[in-house]
Amino acid sequence: MTDVLDQQAFRYSNDSTPHLMCENVSLSELVQEFGTPLYVYSKRQIIENFHAFYATLKASGKEHYVSYAVKANSNIEVLRILAEEGSGADVVSAGELLAALAAGFAPERITFDGTGKTDAEIELALKANIHAFNVESLEELTVINGIAEGLGLRAKVSIRVNPDVDAKSHPYISTGMKENKFGIDMENAREAFIYASKHPALEVVGIHVHIGSQITSLDPFIKAARSTVKFVSSLRVKSGIVLEHLNFGGGQGIHYRNVVRHPMLPKDELGEEGEYVPSLGEFVGAVLPILDQTGLKIIFEPGRAIIANACALIASVLYTKQNSLKKFVITDTGMTELIRPPLYEAYHQVAPLELKGGPTEKVDLVGPICETSDFLAQAREMPALKRGDSVAVLCAGAYGYALASNYNLRPRAAEVLVDGSEYRVIRERERVEAVAGLNEAGLTVSTVLGREL
Numbered sequence: 529m530t531d532v533l534d535q536q537a538f539r540y541s542n543d544s545t546p547h548l549m550c551e552n553v554s555l556s557e558l559v560q561e562f563g564t565p566l567y568v569y570s571k572r573q574i575i576e577n578f579h580a581f582y583a584t585l586k587a588s589g590k591e592h593y594v595s596y597a598v599k600a601n602s603n604i605e606v607l608r609i610l611a612e613e614g615s616g617a618d619v620v621s622a623g624e625l626l627a628a629l630a631a632g633f634a635p636e637r638i639t640f641d642g643t644g645k646t647d648a649e650i651e652l653a654l655k656a657n658i659h660a661f662n663v664e665s666l667e668e669l670t671v672i673n674g675i676a677e678g679l680g681l682r683a684k685v686s687i688r689v690n691p692d693v694d695a696k697s698h699p700y701i702s703t704g705m706k707e708n709k710f711g712i713d714m715e716n717a718r719e720a721f722i723y724a725s726k727h728p729a730l731e732v733v734g735i736h737v738h739i740g741s742q743i744t745s746l747d748p749f750i751k752a753a754r755s756t757v758k759f760v761s762s763l764r765v766k767s768g769i770v771l772e773h774l775n776f777g778g779g780q781g782i783h784y785r786n787v788v789r790h791p792m793l794p795k796d797e798l799g800e801e802g803e804y805v806p807s808l809g810e811f812v813g814a815v816l817p818i819l820d821q822t823g824l825k826i827i828f829e830p831g832r833a834i835i836a837n838a839c840a841l842i843a844s845v846l847y848t849k850q851n852s853l854k855k856f857v858i859t860d861t862g863m864t865e866l867i868r869p870p871l872y873e874a875y876h877q878v879a880p881l882e883l884k885g886g887p888t889e890k891v892d893l894v895g896p897i898c899e900t901s902d903f904l905a906q907a908r909e910m911p912a913l914k915r916g917d918s919v920a921v922l923c924a925g926a927y928g929y930a931l932a933s934n935y936n937l938r939p940r941a942a943e944v945l946v947d948g949s950e951y952r953v954i955r956e957r958e959r960v961e962a963v964a965g966l967n968e969a970g971l972t973v974s975t976v977l978g979r980e981l
């Protein structure tokens with residue numbers, strides 16, 4: 529199993545002025561053509577990440593599979609790539625369900641998650657004949673039962689249990705503890721399974737666990753796996769409920785530091801190696817033997833591990849300013865394109881598109897948005913940057929565009945997919961006049977400018 533880090537599609541060229549490439553395409557050329565902010569994806573990296581996961585599951589010779597968590601990045605071209613590679617899809621809304629179906633995912637490999645599914649969403653998923661609902665409460669189970677009965681259909685359900693395990697990730701992306709809203713705690717989950725097994729419009733097919741995101745230690749996964757296996761066995765022995773699958777969720781952490789390396793880049797403050805993150809091979813090797821004790825089909829639901837390092841968000845420097853305390857590098861890209869730094873105190877490596885040598889300096893890389901929390905990186909040692917230079921914010925593929933907003937009435941950025949030496953736009957940049965609401969008002973930029981004030 530090759531570590532994902534060794535497969536990085538973003539790397540510097542060997543020129544005297546090294547420039548950052550995505551596969552065989554220079555990012556500076558993409559900036560010239562499409563402007564910034566710009567999300568650039570590597571098709572090869574998406575496929576390699578998927579297979580780094582899937583290959584180990586396939587090697588088990590069982591029916592286990594990977595179900596990509598669409599919430600991480602729902603661009604339809606990204607979804608198409610994964611559907612073609614044989615991935616399933618984990619969706620959390622009618623929009624994601626429709627996108628997954630349109631992208632070609634087989635309905636029997638689509639699961640529907642989320643604590644607050646609406647009646648309309650449940651009806652749509654039933655009609656689409658998806659593989660299973662991952663049910664989050666007893667009341668949701670009763671609602672699904674009622675809707676399925678009304679439609680004369682049978683709903684396949686998998687009940688999400690909350691194993692009360694601390695994922696040791698950021699508190700906002702930990703989901704498997706009792707204080708979190710997710711799942712049904714182990715004490716009450718049996719009641720939900722029994723309820724489902726007694727209602728003819730429900731078919732209990734599985735159990736679901738997802739303990740959080742960006743988990744960089746194997747321990748919480750092992751703990752969750754052990755308690756789930758114990759629960760599955762007691763469900764069979766004590767309540768006679770036999771399941772078909774065990775969905776172990778996603779959450780596998782990735783390297784955010786030292787993703788792109790070059791002798792001319794300043795060293796990360798954690799040193800050459802940075803943080804330890806188990807590889808996908810190590811993860812599967814640690815948990816699969818435990819989960820396999822159930823004899824059930826195992827599903828993994830990764831989002832970040834598939835798409836995060838397959839994308840760089842490109843930003844351009846607008847201004848620099850030094851005050852008596854620090855230096856700010858103000859870019860055209862901020863929390864509207866990547867909210868992870870302020871929201872989760874997340875670290876993203878930032879790398880200049882061109883390395884020119886010379887002294888480095890400590891700066892805050894910030895965006896143009898009117899919030900103090902609008903930063904990409906703080907107190908970061910960077911090569912000197914000036915107006916017009918561009919930088920890549922790495923590993924922006926997961927929860928990047930997916931969490932982008934129009935705050936400050938900023939148009940969402942364009943997305944470009946690189947495939948070898950070719951590239952194409954997979955989502956157009958939004959137009960400022962549309963975001964400003966001119967279309968609805970029947971106006972254009974020139975009619976607005978031409979008006980008497």
Ligand SMILES: Cc1ncc(COP(=O)(O)O)c(C=O)c1O
Pocket residue numbers: 597599600618641738740741742777778779780829830831832833926
């Ligand atoms: C139920 C569920 N499955 C899978 C995922 C994907 O997580 P990650 O992107 O960390 O792999 C999430 C994300 O929060 C989730 O809530």
